[in-house]
Amino acid sequence: MIDEHQLKLTNYLAAFIEELVGNGVDEVVISPGSRSTPLALLFAHHPGVKTYINVDERSAAFFALGIAKARNKPVAILCSSGTAGANYYPAVIEARYAKVPLIVLTADRPHELREVGAPQAINQIDLYGKHVKWSIDMALPESIPSMIQYARSSAVRGVAISTGNPEGPVHYNFPFREPLIPDLQKVEFAGDQKGKRVLQGDRQLSPDFQHELQETIEKSNHAIIVCGSGLCEDAVQSIVDFAEENALPIIADPLSFVRSGHHSKDTVIDCYDTFLRIEDLQESLHPDLVIRFGAMPVSKALMLFLKGLPDIPTWIVSKGEEWQDPTARGTDYIHCDESLFCKSLMKHTSQKTLSWLNHWQDVNNRTKNLLINGHQAWDEGAAVHQLIQHLPEGSTMFSSNSMPIRDLDTYFFTNERSLRIFANRGANGIDGVVSTALGMSTKSQSMYLLIGDLAFFHDLNGLLTARKYQLDMTIVVMNNNGGGIFSYLPQAVDQTHFEDLFGTPMDLEFAHAAKLYGAHYFHVTSQQEFIPALQEAEHSKGIKIIEVMTNREENVANHRKLWNFVSREMKQNMKGEHHDSSSE
Structure with missing residues (x-):
């Protein structure tokens, strides 16, 4: 006897997934849960879908964000009902402001179990507010032709909105009644059958x-x-x-x-x-x-x-x-x-x-020479400069926010190599940096992450995915024992509560974290140790963590000393040029 409920569930969701895949959504990051079972099983069953499993929803969403950045294609994320979807929020916000196409799929209780005290049930309608381009509370599964067309049209509509300019995330909320098991024996994904398509064109100016x-x-x-x-x-x-x-x-x-x-x-x-x-x-x-x-x-x-x-x-x-x-x-x-x-x-x-x-070229070249020749101390700036010089051809570098991206801004000079630099600059946060970089590593032959100790600690959970899927990435952690960027801000003038509120020293070294996740580990305290660590990491597979121990106060002093040196030398040059032109 045919189970009518199972038939509806299977046909409806298979049609939805088939349209997603037909429009380029062929990778999904799944955070396991009960209510999302039907979608999870059908995604895993589709021969054209690559699935990743990540038990931490926050990490999973940033991991998918990294894949989408690397491929410049929409990626799906799937979780269960309740607060699971709330853990997607930081990555959804980043995707919205960084213009990254994410297909967010949250499973939900059916309508009769909402707002009645049922377990793992929260109000998931418009969960992400204005941080998604579009959201829809999908209808309960049905298998009549009009509802199959509804599922297909909803899928292609979401992809169209997600990939339309500006790109960004969309949210599908799927209510499911139990039982939650689709009939995989009855599923035949069409594969080469032409379905609905989205064709995006370029905009140009009128004459x-x-x-x-x-x-x-x-x-x-x-x-x-x-x-x-x-x-x-x-x-x-x-x-x-x-x-x-x-x-x-x-x-x-x-x-x-x-x-x-x-x-x-x-x-x-x-x-x-x-x-x-x-x-x-x-x-x-x-x-x-x-x-x-x-x-x-x-x-x-x-x-x-x-x-x-x-x-x-x-x-x-x-x-x-x-x-x-x-x-x-x-x-x-x-x-x-x-x-x-x-x-x-x-x-x-x-x-x-x-x-x-x-x-402009003259001012730029003089400044560059002064930066290179005037920076004598070993600190984060010098380490970043050396890291860039030793990146292999074709490498991808992902940078955390705060000081790492600013040191890259200073020391990443023009070059003829094929190097690509990425960062999460949509919302400029430090959450999910490890996971985003690992997502990018799935598509990059030579992947590097430059990150501070606070941001690294914030997303250590992301390393579990690296171990599970044997990903390859070199992580350079600038450990200055706290939030280095705050030392450059007005808050640093009054030291009364500065360390507790802004410096936030953690007194952590990450050797034990490396061991927990099976990563190669290098402890670096000097320039003489840094280059060999980079060279050894380059020839090793898996996750490599190079922890560079630095001093916050010295970093600030060295940066300001260098800026003052450049300013002083440039002013002297300007005076000399003015004198020469006057004497003529």
Whole structure:
């Protein structure tokens, strides 16, 4: 006798999953639970789906986020009912602001068991609020043709919304009645059958807008380009070509993919975070037009520089309608594919003089030499500089927020290697960093994570996935015993409660954590120990943890000493040049 309930459950969910897979959602991270059983079993049963199991929902969601970042494709996450879905929240928020496509699937109690005191039941309707692009409380499973079409249409609709510009997470809440076991013997996934599809196109400017913007560029003598994260390879090449044709400096964030690669770096400026701190220099660098691609860069010095400019045209170019203008200086918000934007404005460009670009290049090169030659002490900055130099060709580096990304901003200089730098800069948090990097490691041949001790402690659970799936990644932990970035902020002036509230020393070393998760471990206290540790880690498989012991107070003092040195030397150069020009 056919079990009617089981038939409905099986056909309905198989149709939903088939449409997800047909539209590119072929990886799912599952956090086991009872109520999510039917979806979990059917995902595992689908021959075209790669499944990962992660018992910690918070870690699981960030792990999926990392896979989606690496593949630039939507990834699904699945959990049971109750607070399980609440543990997805930090990663969902990051996905929303970082524009990463996540398909969030939460199982739920049926309607008659909601708000009646049933176990593992919370209000899951619109659980993520405005942090998802779309959410739906799915209907209970049925197998009549109209409901099968509903399941298919809901699946493809969610993928379309998730991958549409700007990309982001969507949420499906699935209520299930018991029994929860589908009939896997009755499932035949079609595989090559054509279902519903989502075809996304690129946006481009109308000829009238092209002409208007072209005229502005022609009249400009001191334009600059600012590049942040979120750019694809085609966009980078087009922006570089556009900059070279118009002799424009590109202020390139370390996450923009502009500082490294095989494209030309002649117009790329990489030391602006240091020299834009020098007030005496700023006026000579004031642009008359700003063209920004991607998210706002990491550098606070750049942010303040842009915010302090007099009213000038500021174009913010993006594929979608997201609002990315923290300086509130934008004058034109241009929704267009970045590559098409550059190509459309390169058709009728007149020859530009090189003096403006040469000035930026000269300031940048002098600053770079001073940074390299002026940093004598062994500290986090020196360690990051050496780490970058020793990254193998084709490596991917994931950076934690706070001090690691800022040291990368300072020391990741332009180079010809194929190196890619990523970070969770959507919400700029330190949660889930280990798991996100491990997710990326599933698609990267040579994966590195640069992280501080607080962020590492915050997501140690992520290492369980690394052991389970034998992932390969080198983790460099800068252990300064606390939150190093707070030492640069005004809170550090009054030391009365600083250590307890902001320094937060944990007095931890991670050798025991490495042993717990089966990782190779290196304890580093000097420059002489660091390079051999990197070299040994490069030739070892699995998870490698290089714990670099540093001193917070010394780091702060060394950074400020270096900034002061660069500022002093640059001012001396400016005075010398002024004297020479006056004597002529």
